[in-house]
Amino acid sequence: MVKLTKIYTRTGDSGLTALGDGSRVAKTDARVTAYGTVDELNALLGICRLHAGGELDQALARIQNDLFDVGADLCTPEQDDPPFEPLRVVSSQVEWLEAQIDTVNAGLETLRSFVLPAGSPAAAHLHHARTVARRAERDTAALAAHTPINEDVLRYLNRLSDYLFVLARDANREAGGDVLWQPGEHR
Numbered sequence: 051m052v053k054l055t056k057i058y059t060r061t062g063d064s065g066l067t068a069l070g071d072g073s074r075v076a077k078t079d080a081r082v083t084a085y086g087t088v089d090e091l092n093a094l095l096g097i098c099r100l101h102a103g104g105e106l107d108q109a110l111a112r113i114q115n116d117l118f119d120v121g122a123d124l125c126t127p128e129q130d131d132p133p134f135e136p137l138r139v140v141s142s143q144v145e146w147l148e149a150q151i152d153t154v155n156a157g158l159e160t161l162r163s164f165v166l167p168a169g170s171p172a173a174a175h176l177h178h179a180r181t182v183a184r185r186a187e188r189d190t191a192a193l194a195a196h197t198p199i200n201e202d203v204l205r206y207l208n209r210l211s212d213y214l215f216v217l218a219r220d221a222n223r224e225a226g227g228d229v230l231w232q233p234g235e236h237r
Contacts, residue, residue, distance in 0.1 A: 070126030070136060080193040085124040087186040088207075092117040094179045101172035106217065109150060113210065116143055120203055124190065128198040139202040147209040154216040158223060163230040169218070170225035176218035183211035 061067075066074045067082060075082060092114050099110050119139055126136040167177030187207040193199060222228050 070122060071129070071132070073127070080189070080196070081124060081127070084186065084189040084193045085121045087182065087189045088117055088121045088124065091179060091182045091186050092121075094175070094182055098172065098175045098179055101170075101175055101221075106172075106221075109217075112146075113213075116206070119143070120206060123200050123203050124193070128200065138200050139206050141202055141205075144202055144205045144209055147206065147213050151209065151213050151216055154213075154220050158216065158219050159228075161228075163232075165215075165219060166229040166231055167218070168229040169222035173218040173221040173225065176214050176221060180211050180214035180218065183207060183214055187211060 062077065065077050067077050068074055069081065095110050095114050095117070099107050099114075102110055116139070119137055122137040123139050167181070168174055187204065190199065190204055190207055194201075194204060219228055
């Protein structure tokens with residue numbers, strides 16, 4: 051468990067930060083960018099929870115916790131024979147998202163147009179979170195292009211954006227329906 055008694059350490063004042071294995075990298079490093087975007091997504095899910103109740107709030111709380119697992123995974127470089135067992139995202143976390151997507155999507159109408167990121171406050175915030183999840187996925191894919199990472203992290207982020215999409219649609223279903231794109235409507 052983490053124990054923080056002092057919030058500022060001054061160790062990052064030079065533009066470097068420590069990774070989970072103790073190594074130091076620039077705060078502009080692709081790894082830091084990836085887990086920083088995951089942190090941003092987690093904060094945005096906190097805003098989504100302000101508009102959620104019951105099962106949705108419980109699901110988002112679980113995802114927030116899982117995103118800390120994602121961040122811990124990303125901040126600890128892969129290595130052979132590590133001195134301690136790092137926390138890694140596992141396939142069951144991805145499978146949980148898939149099951150949730152299937153459950154929520156089963157209650158939604160078939161899409162016949164693209165959905166605009168609008169509607170109820172809950173839906174709008176969930177759509178915003180979906181776009182940040184996609185950015186986290188892109189940032190993580192950029193990291194993976196030049197260094198080994200746990201592939202379940204990329205799978206998790208990909209499914210998470212899909213889950214946030216169906217959650218936004220479900221929130222709008224309860225508020226009157228999707229806001230659909232009307233191609234060329236204002237030509």
